[in-house]
Amino acid sequence: MAETCHLEGKTVAVTGGGSGIGRAVALACAAEGANVVVADYGVDLDGSNPSSERARAVADEIAAAGGAAVAVAGDVSVFAVGAEIVAAACDTWGAIDGIACPAGVLRERMLFNMTEEEWDHVVAVHLKGHFNLYRAGLARMRKQPTGGSLVGFASGAFVASVAQANYAAAKGGVVSLTRSAALLAASLRLRGGPPINANCIAPVARTRMSENVPFEIETGEPADVAPMAVYLMSDAGREVNAQIYTVVGRRISVWNQPAxxxxxxxxxxxxxxxxxxxxxxxxxxxxxxxxxxxxxxxxxxxxxxxxxxx
Ligand SMILES: NC(=O)c1ccc[n+]([C@@H]2O[C@H](COP(=O)([O-])OP(=O)(O)OC[C@H]3O[C@@H](n4cnc5c(N)ncnc54)[C@H](O)[C@@H]3O)[C@@H](O)[C@H]2O)c1
Structure with missing residues (x-):
């Protein structure tokens, strides 16, 4: 039988799962049979006003549709929250098979006016947020015979940005971190370790984060992005490793590797x-x-x- 793209019997965690692309990924994973940890700090676009309601609402939505979900409302930029999210999966369902990291914030400012706080916060949520989840996830996945999948969320802005240098730098870091996780996964496998893959999605979709983007350029819906995250965390996608994929509307494109x-x-x-x-x-x-x-x-x-x- 061909390897399946569904997630029946798997447990995944989705950061930023309370809204936008993260919510679409969480719902799609549940629809494909996964148990889902919906992790979301419930903040405004700039990272202010945290609330536990947003993660809870999506977990409830999944449960109402007959799925299985728990909510974690922590801040992914806090080291211990990465471990808390993975523990929520393992304590509830005994494993963590996939982690997708769409949690994110924006604090736009020209580089010459950017405050230290604007820099620190954006880099902490995106880059350290990915590190915290990858760190906790890999520690567990490398000991599971079935391994696991890491899905980072980058952006085309990792190439450069005029008014979001903090965001662009953080996304560039996410790309390098993910490639490093992929390299580590491949080297563990060479030494008899379980199959682990790490890839990035660079999405474009209509959400509150993209409200100010001039969309005479191409866009789509969060639900257009979700199937790629499901695929990368499924058994069918396990051999895909160290890749960056743009996902927008009906288009999926692979990025080159720097050399x-x-x-x-x-x-x-x-x-x-x-x-x-x-x-x-x-x-x-x-x-x-x-x-x-x-x-x-x-x-x-x-x-x-x-x-x-x-
Ligand atoms: N929307 C786009 O067109 C687009 C383009 C490029 C990249 N991206 C990336 O895709 C990802 C999802 O973006 P989106 O448009 O769905 O954004 P969104 O603002 O709709 O959702 C982001 C979610 O992350 C959560 N969050 C923020 N800080 C958090 C923290 N510290 N801990 C836990 N959760 C936190 C928020 O509460 C929110 O629910 C982001 O990483 C973003 O950078 C989006």
């Missing part, structure tokens, strides 16, 4: 600044940054547009 492209060697013992200045443009050059290229194209288009006459 060196071109090299040059010093003619003597080491490079001098003048030697680099002479050789670098022709030898290794630069790689176009897609967002910067786009801004430069718009700048030159503006320069070429004739000014309207009075």
């Amino acid at each position: 060196e492209l071109r090299s040059m060697w010093a003619p003597g013992d080491r490079w001098t600044p003048a030697g680099i200045a002479e050789m670098l443009p022709g030898a290794v050059g630069q790689e176009p940054h897609p967002f910067v290229v786009d801004l430069e194209r718009r700048l030159s288009a503006r320069a070429e547009t004739p000014r309207s006459q009075p």
Whole structure:
């Protein structure tokens, strides 16, 4: 029989499971037969005003539909909360088979005006939040014969962002952390360990977080993102490892893996600044940054547009 995509008999935890994409992932996991830990701090978009109601409401929704769920209302940026979420799964159902981490906040500000608190909070929720869950999850998964799955939530903004440098940096960290977890999982498996996979979804969907994004660009619904999280946590997706997938509407795209492209060697013992200045443009050059290229194209288009006459 082909490996199944459903989650019957599995237990998963979904951070940020109380709203937006996390809620859609939690509901989809329950619909596919999983026991679900709905973990959500119940905060506003900027991370303020925590409430335990939001996680509870989705757990109740799952139970009302005949599924099995428990709610945890902790803050994922707190180290002990990662362990608490995994313990809620293991104490209730005896295992943790999948962890998806869509919990997130935004505090927009240009880098030159950003406060230390705006930086610390966003990096803590996204990057440390992923670390806390991966750390607690892997400690358990590596001892389960069936292993498990980690699904990080990145963003196309990990490439760069004008007004969300804290968020972009945190998402870049999530990508590197997830690739590191994937590498560790592969090395454990080489030494006879259980199957564990770690991947990232870079979603785009209409939620409160994307309200201010100019969506003449492509978007979709949170429910469009959820099947990919289910797949990556199912037995059918277990061999997928160390990947970043954009998921938006009907489109799923895989990101490339970063690698060196071109090299040059010093003619003597080491490079001098003048030697680099002479050789670098022709030898290794630069790689176009897609967002910067786009801004430069718009700048030159503006320069070429004739000014309207009075
Ligand atoms: N919506 C998009 O288009 C989009 C685009 C790129 C990336 N993402 C990423 O997808 C993920 C989900 O985004 P969304 O649009 O559903 O956001 P959302 O604001 O709708 O939901 C985020 C949830 O995370 C919870 N949360 C926030 N801080 C928390 C904390 N410290 N501990 C526990 N829970 C916490 C909130 O209470 C909320 O329920 C995020 O990681 C986001 O960065 C979303």
